[in-house]
Amino acid sequence: MTNNNERLSTIEDSMTQDVSFDGLPAKVFHLSNAAGMTASFMDIGATWLSCSLPLSGEQREVLLRSPNMAEHMRQGAYFGSVVGRYANRIDKGQFEIGGKSYQVTCNNGENALHGGVEGFDKRRWSIDSHTESTLVFSLESKDGDQGFPGNASIQVTYHLGDNNELSIRYQASCDQTTAMNLTNHAYFNLSGESSSAKSIDHKLKMFANAYLPTREDLIPLGELKSVNATSFDFREEKIVGRDFLADKDQQIAGGYDHTFIFDAELTNGQAVVSTLVSPQHDVTMDVLTTKPSMQLYTGNFLGNAPGVSQNYANLHGIALETQYFPDGPNHPEWGRDNGILNVGESYQQSTTYRFHF
Numbered sequence: 001m002t003n004n005n006e007r008l009s010t011i012e013d014s015m016t017q018d019v020s021f022d023g024l025p026a027k028v029f030h031l032s033n034a035a036g037m038t039a040s041f042m043d044i045g046a047t048w049l050s051c052s053l054p055l056s057g058e059q060r061e062v063l064l065r066s067p068n069m070a071e072h073m074r075q076g077a078y079f080g081s082v083v084g085r086y087a088n089r090i091d092k093g094q095f096e097i098g099g100k101s102y103q104v105t106c107n108n109g110e111n112a113l114h115g116g117v118e119g120f121d122k123r124r125w126s127i128d129s130h131t132e133s134t135l136v137f138s139l140e141s142k143d144g145d146q147g148f149p150g151n152a153s154i155q156v157t158y159h160l161g162d163n164n165e166l167s168i169r170y171q172a173s174c175d176q177t178t179a180m181n182l183t184n185h186a187y188f189n190l191s192g193e194s195s196s197a198k199s200i201d202h203k204l205k206m207f208a209n210a211y212l213p214t215r216e217d218l219i220p221l222g223e224l225k226s227v228n229a230t231s232f233d234f235r236e237e238k239i240v241g242r243d244f245l246a247d248k249d250q251q252i253a254g255g256y257d258h259t260f261i262f263d264a265e266l267t268n269g270q271a272v273v274s275t276l277v278s279p280q281h282d283v284t285m286d287v288l289t290t291k292p293s294m295q296l297y298t299g300n301f302l303g304n305a306p307g308v309s310q311n312y313a314n315l316h317g318i319a320l321e322t323q324y325f326p327d328g329p330n331h332p333e334w335g336r337d338n339g340i341l342n343v344g345e346s347y348q349q350s351t352t353y354r355f356h357f
């Protein structure tokens with residue numbers, strides 16, 4: 001137990017020795033369960049910093065993260081952060097609601113990514129409550145924040161259960177109709193953060209019959225394309241690298257960086273929509289969600305980002321970001337999957353990462 005406490009203290013020290021974006025140090029919080037699993041978070045970006053599993057008498061860290069706050073502020077990978085107000089990309093940062101045009105700050109070439117220049121990942125979230133098993137963050141996003149309409153109130157609840165599942169509940173409301181698409185940008189390496197395994201060495205299964213092809217700048221074309229007879233078919237478990245870069249849609253993105261659309265009857269938060277398996281088959285992670293889709297990102301552009309135990313080469317981690325469809329506000333034909341939150345509505349979504357080891 002002492003070693004576990006020392007490990008958690010090291011995480012805390014690494015992220016609080018330097019000040020963050022607002023000139024003050026971060027606050028770090030830990031959750032634990034009866035099985036010995038721990039999860040750590042910080043108030044900057046409501047970020048999921050660490051996910052540690054007890055295996056063979058040792059703790060295995062399965063999340064990627066920066067080694068300290070200074071590097072966290074420099075990285076562009078969004079390690080473990082809650083991203084918003086709109087996760088993924090918006091074409092040229094522009095959209096219309098009710099005939100009125102909006103311009104969001106652009107930070108990904110000509111497009112907006114994960115909320116714009118100063119998205120939710122760079123904000124200090126308030127702490128509503130903290131127990132051994134549950135942590136609740138909240139954030140107020142003012143009208144015009146990064147160009148988005150309306151005063152929005154957001155709450156994110158992390159809960160670590162004794163059955164080794166980390167659940168994330170998202171709640172939001174806004175006094176104007178707005179674009180709202182929240183997700184967590186955790187990168188997993190189930191072999192361990194310090195291992196040499198890559199995202200493409202993992203096995204993956206997804207109950208998704210369609211995906212969204214993209215332009216060169218990764219903005220969706222609008223088509224919901226069948227995964228049949230493509231490299232995007234994960235309906236049967238396969239090694240992620242088996243069909244890696246096998247077609248133009250992947251080559252555009254340097255690998256998988258695409259939205260997969262789940263069978264609607266599975267998005268009730270109770271059914272497994274995706275399963276990730278470590279290369280050595282000793283850890284399995286199920287994903288359960290209420291969101292209609294998930295961005296599979298194989299870490300194609302990690303680009304030697306400094307990590308806890310090593311610099312992370314491309315493909316060192318895999319992100320499974322549950323979300324509404326990217327560029328959704330520009331696609332009313334997608335219906336409720338387009339990420340528009342109407343005034344008076346309550347945004348209620350959840351995603352669970354359940355580990356077996």
